[in-house]
Amino acid sequence: MASTTSTPITEVIPIGDPPIVIETRGLKKTYFGKIDVPVLFGLDIEIRAREFLAIVGQSGSGKSTLLNILGALDVPTAGTVLVNGVDISTLDEDGLARLRSDEVGFIFQAHYLLDEFTCLENALMPITIRHGEASDEDRERVLKLLERVGLGDQINKHPDEMSGGQNQRCAIVRALANQPKIVLADEPTGNLDSRSGAEVFEMMREMNRLSGVAFVMITHDDRLAQAADRILLIEDGNIVEITNDEHKKKVDRLTPVKELA
Amino acid sequence: MKPFGDIVISALIPKAYRFEFRLAMRHLLSGGLQTILTISAVATGVIIVVFITSLIFGLQNMMSVLLTESIPHVTVQVEDPKPKPIEDPNNPTSSRIEVSASRLKFIDNWDEVVTMLRGLPNVSDVAAVVSGQGFASKGANPIGVTVVGADPELLDVITPITRDLVSGRYKSLSSDEIVIDTELAKDLNVTVGERIRLTSSSNQADSFTVAGIYNRGQGRGSAYVTLRNAQSLFGLGTSVNIVYLKVHDIYAVDDLSNSIMALTKYEARPWTRDYSRNLTNMQMMGISAYLISAFSLIASAFAIASVLIVSVLQKSAQIGILKSMGARQSQISTVFVFQGLGVAIIGSSVGAVVGTAIAYLLSLPTRPAVAGQEPLALFPVKIIPLYIGLAMLAAIITTVIAAVLPARRAAKLNPVDVMR
Ligand SMILES: Nc1ncnc2c1ncn2[C@@H]1O[C@H](COP(=O)(O)OP(=O)(O)OP(=O)(O)O)[C@@H](O)[C@H]1O
Ligand SMILES: [Mg+2]
Numbered sequence: 001m002a003s004t005t006s007t008p009i010t011e012v013i014p015i016g017d018p019p020i021v022i023e024t025r026g027l028k029k030t031y032f033g034k035i036d037v038p039v040l041f042g043l044d045i046e047i048r049a050r051e052f053l054a055i056v057g058q059s060g061s062g063k064s065t066l067l068n069i070l071g072a073l074d075v076p077t078a079g080t081v082l083v084n085g086v087d088i089s090t091l092d093e094d095g096l097a098r099l100r101s102d103e104v105g106f107i108f109q110a111h112y113l114l115d116e117f118t119c120l121e122n123a124l125m126p127i128t129i130r131h132g133e134a135s136d137e138d139r140e141r142v143l144k145l146l147e148r149v150g151l152g153d154q155i156n157k158h159p160d161e162m163s164g165g166q167n168q169r170c171a172i173v174r175a176l177a178n179q180p181k182i183v184l185a186d187e188p189t190g191n192l193d194s195r196s197g198a199e200v201f202e203m204m205r206e207m208n209r210l211s212g213v214a215f216v217m218i219t220h221d222d223r224l225a226q227a228a229d230r231i232l233l234i235e236d237g238n239i240v241e242i243t244n245d246e247h248k249k250k251v252d253r254l255t256p257v258k259e260l261a
Numbered sequence: 262m263k264p265f266g267d268i269v270i271s272a273l274i275p276k277a278y279r280f281e282f283r284l285a286m287r288h289l290l291s292g293g294l295q296t297i298l299t300i301s302a303v304a305t306g307v308i309i310v311v312f313i314t315s316l317i318f319g320l321q322n323m324m325s326v327l328l329t330e331s332i333p334h335v336t337v338q339v340e341d342p343k344p345k346p347i348e349d350p351n352n353p354t355s356s357r358i359e360v361s362a363s364r365l366k367f368i369d370n371w372d373e374v375v376t377m378l379r380g381l382p383n384v385s386d387v388a389a390v391v392s393g394q395g396f397a398s399k400g401a402n403p404i405g406v407t408v409v410g411a412d413p414e415l416l417d418v419i420t421p422i423t424r425d426l427v428s429g430r431y432k433s434l435s436s437d438e439i440v441i442d443t444e445l446a447k448d449l450n451v452t453v454g455e456r457i458r459l460t461s462s463s464n465q466a467d468s469f470t471v472a473g474i475y476n477r478g479q480g481r482g483s484a485y486v487t488l489r490n491a492q493s494l495f496g497l498g499t500s501v502n503i504v505y506l507k508v509h510d511i512y513a514v515d516d517l518s519n520s521i522m523a524l525t526k527y528e529a530r531p532w533t534r535d536y537s538r539n540l541t542n543m544q545m546m547g548i549s550a551y552l553i554s555a556f557s558l559i560a561s562a563f564a565i566a567s568v569l570i571v572s573v574l575q576k577s578a579q580i581g582i583l584k585s586m587g588a589r590q591s592q593i594s595t596v597f598v599f600q601g602l603g604v605a606i607i608g609s610s611v612g613a614v615v616g617t618a619i620a621y622l623l624s625l626p627t628r629p630a631v632a633g634q635e636p637l638a639l640f641p642v643k644i645i646p647l648y649i650g651l652a653m654l655a656a657i658i659t660t661v662i663a664a665v666l667p668a669r670r671a672a673k674l675n676p677v678d679v680m681r
Pocket of ligand 1: 031032033037039057058059060061062063064065066
């Protein structure tokens with residue numbers, strides 16, 4: 001861009017208004033097939049650092065579809081997705097892989113830990129993929145996270161030797177291993193009983209508070225949704241309700257952002 | 262505390278491939294029966310290749326040794342295909358009588374030629390020979406025979422006679438002594454110590470005492486006399502008409518013959534020209550060995566490809582989560598190529614060891630020895646380290662090629678589709 005004036009490039013971020021991590025503009029998604037299934041009808045969403053956002057909606061309303069698009073696992077039919085200000089439609093396959101590695105962490109309903117690896121190795125997996133090997137500092141950091149989610153004595157166990165809740169907590173640490181800006185969680189407590197589900201949610205909430213990483217969590221559990229900073233309800237392909245907005249602003253100002261470990 | 266495996270990986274695998282290597286190895290380790298089956302498929306392919314090549318090339322080797330040990334490898338003579346110096350077992354009529362009284366064409370500077378030939382590379386032995394057609398007789402009925410006169414010590418190296426003796430001797434052959442084959446001895450009804458008469462195609466005649474009788478087991482053989490006797494029988498004075506060569510590498514005779522013809526004015530005839538049919542048969546054996554090898558490797562490649570495709574299907578959710586964690590397509594496909602490579606290296610090593618062991622064990626039993634001869638192996642197995650290495654290499658290459666299709670399939674999987 002040609003600029004004739006000497007405007008400083010530095011962006012001024014207003015205090016108390018954390019930067020936008022993911023932003024969508026006119027996001028549309030239709031699944032084309034024998035019958036075309038229109039799912040999302042043009043969503044404008046802003047997700048900021050440090051916030052904990054819950055996405056709710058009926059089954060089949062398009063929650064997973066939205067989350068997959070936000071994490072660059074799927075592409076929208078129309079509209080743009082900006083992650084850290086970068087339009088992800090401009091990225092090639094390797095660029096998308098790097099984005100999934102460095103900017104985003106995923107948690108799914110199933111833990112998807114690799115059976116062949118221990119809890120610690122699984123938690124380190126995003127680093128191993130990215131760098132071939134975890135450095136000692138990475139190892140230390142991830143070990144601390146595992147301790148914090150209560151898996152300090154489970155690190156050498158394989159997924160089939162741990163409970164569903166333990167596996168899901170390991171998956172949370174794995175999602176955070178590469179220190180992403182945002183974690184996208186698709187019904188992370190969906191496979192768990194209410195007690196371990198609540199535990200897992202608390203862990204996520206704690207990670208969010210401590211590290212400031214934004215969380216987007218799809219849930220069918222109203223109590224968990226109410227505990228988020230903000231709730232996004234998807235209905236008929238649109239966002240019809242955003243609640244907890246005032247609450248969110250309060251949390252932003254009050255929550256001190258500490259780096260973990 | 263790092264596990265031991267990690268230390269090994271850190272030492273051996275470049276950092277950029279450690280994730281792929283580690284995952285591939287874990288897949289193999291956790292693959293159990295699947296891994297064992299694919300390794301067995303590769304091993305079986307390599308066993309077949311090692312075994313078949315050892316056996317067929319061993320057979321080929323034995324055939325060419327048997328074929329060439331009793332004949333000159335190159336025959337140098339004045340340009341004139343007649344007289345045929347040795348009997349062609351494929352064409353027994355070649356020992357028929359040449360009814361021409363013409364003088365044999367002689368090599369005038371033969372001692373120079375012999376000295377020169379001795380100095381050529383690949384040449385191991387050289388013998389100057391007088392050879393022509395004649396009639397052997399005892400009383401009436403003369404029988405056609407090829408007469409060969411040469412220094413017994415030299416000729417015995419090139420066309421072994423002593424080895425095949427049934428009675429008498431050849432080495433210390435003296436003037437007016439002759440060694441004949443059992444056929445002729447039977448036809449003439451003579452034994453060692455009796456006298457026979459030889460008439461040459463140049464119509465010279467002489468009497469000889471039978472000093473030895475040999476049996477080469479292949480049709481009618483020549484009658485051997487001293488060089489001097491043959492020279493006078495054929496009226497060659499002190500000349501010879503043929504020079505026989507023995508070489509180290511029996512397959513390199515064409516080049517040698519060509520250079521001899523370039524260096525002298527004489528015709529050099531390699532053994533391969535008289536035995537082209539046997540040679541073609543041996544080449545066909547070689548080709549069949551290569552074909553069997555290729556097909557068995559292709560068969561094991563199919564086995565590996567199908568097992569890897571199943572493995573990709575089983576691991577599709579895992580591939581999805583890895584991609585969601587930022588694994589690139591190339592990383593995913595590398596995992597499966599490494600998996601194939603691991604199977605290939607282990608399988609081909611096992612195959613090489615087992616195949617060599619089988620070939621070795623087969624080389625041990627021998628046929629009951631024929632009197633006076635070394636016992637022959639029942640299976641003429643020849644273990645060729647180069648072919649074992651090539652078999653392993655070929656197995657590794659085909660396995661990696663077999664892994665490419667499943668690997669690409671894995672790389673293209675869409676995480677959203679495989680993680681529902
Ligand atoms: N690959 C696809 N092809 C066609 N239609 C699809 C595909 N994936 C999802 N859909 C449809 O899109 C709609 C939204 O699906 P999505 O999985 O996003 O819903 P959801 O809100 O996550 O539901 P749930 O709460 O049950 O997980 C559904 O009607 C579904 O049938
Ligand atoms: Mg869903």
